[in-house]
Amino acid sequence: MQQPWSREQFEEMLRAKGQLYHIHHPFHIAMHQGECSVEQIQGWVANRFYYQVNIPIKDAAILANCHDMETRRLWIQRILDHDGSVEDKTLGGIEAWLQLGQAVGLDRQDLLDEKFVLPGVRFAVDAYVNFARRANWQEAACSSLTEMFAPQIHQSRLDSWPTNYPWIETQGLQYFQMRLSQARRDVNHGLQITLDHFTTRQAQDEALNILQFKLDILWSMLDAMTLAYQQDRAPYQGLVAEPTYHKRIFK
Numbered sequence: 685m686q687q688p689w690s691r692e693q694f695e696e697m698l699r700a701k702g703q704l705y706h707i708h709h710p711f712h713i714a715m716h717q718g719e720c721s722v723e724q725i726q727g728w729v730a731n732r733f734y735y736q737v738n739i740p741i742k743d744a745a746i747l748a749n750c751h752d753m754e755t756r757r758l759w760i761q762r763i764l765d766h767d768g769s770v771e772d773k774t775l776g777g778i779e780a781w782l783q784l785g786q787a788v789g790l791d792r793q794d795l796l797d798e799k800f801v802l803p804g805v806r807f808a809v810d811a812y813v814n815f816a817r818r819a820n821w822q823e824a825a826c827s828s829l830t831e832m833f834a835p836q837i838h839q840s841r842l843d844s845w846p847t848n849y850p851w852i853e854t855q856g857l858q859y860f861q862m863r864l865s866q867a868r869r870d871v872n873h874g875l876q877i878t879l880d881h882f883t884t885r886q887a888q889d890e891a892l893n894i895l896q897f898k899l900d901i902l903w904s905m906l907d908a909m910t911l912a913y914q915q916d917r918a919p920y921q922g923l924v925a926e927p928t929y930h931k932r933i934f935k
């Protein structure tokens with residue numbers, strides 16, 4: 685039987701997965717370099733909204749599977765981050781993303797109706813939610829660890845968008861600003877859970893595979909957007925005037 689990695693080595697291996705983060709996806713690189721058209725930015729914002737609305741659903745599934753009160757007390761904050769707190773009247777991530785949508789010229793109701801969500805993006809995001817429903821809470825926590833790499837991607841948008849896309853109202857970028865500190869806090873917690881739980885070599889390999897699964901989800905979302913918005917190959921392109929895709933099926 686192989687020896688487990690030390691806690692430090694294991695963390696290093698998890699962090700090394702950053703080399704496959706979607707910051708390196710050609711669509712994301714083009715977006716960062718200011719090469720995206722208005723339609724491409726709008727397509728990305730509209731599709732990513734589906735990820736945003738599903739994050740609190742995913743986190744609620746993790747809570748539902750979690751028997752540890754201390755973990756639930758911390759994890760519940762993630763839902764409030766995205767939904768907003770009624771008590772503190774804080775701006776939630778979903779509302780902030782709707783404001784981003786407005787800033788790039790999208791209709792709020794179109795976003796809420798998930799009008800532009802591509803089937804490939806839907807399948808990828810649904811896979812994440814369904815994993816959180818089926819996995820135990822430690823495995824689900826591990827799958828959130830792509831957030832280790834997220835502050836860099838949010839910061840890169842804050843740094844480059846105002847120059848590259850001056851037509852986007854800067855007020856719309858508030859989502860990225862909010863996530864900088866929220867993501868770091870989430871990572872501290874998610875990493876503690878992962879390092880504590882996956883302690884045999886076999887379990888550590890499993891954790892690395894779970895993180896790869898999540899990287900694959902993020903990458904696949906951008907692949908679907910590449911086909912649709914960069915290569916003019918959205919599903920059913922050319923077969924009908926206005927392609928329509930299936931709506932959310934609540935099953």
Ligand SMILES: O=C(O)c1cc(C(=O)O)c2c(n1)C(=O)C(=O)c1cc(C(=O)O)[nH]c1-2
Nearest residue numbers: 739777827828829830831833834837838863
């Ligand atoms: O903009 C991004 O590239 C990006 C990536 C990720 C990620 O790595 O999963 C998240 C977010 N943003 C994000 O804003 C967010 O709230 C979030 C929550 C989670 C998660 O898995 O629980 N990932 C991410």
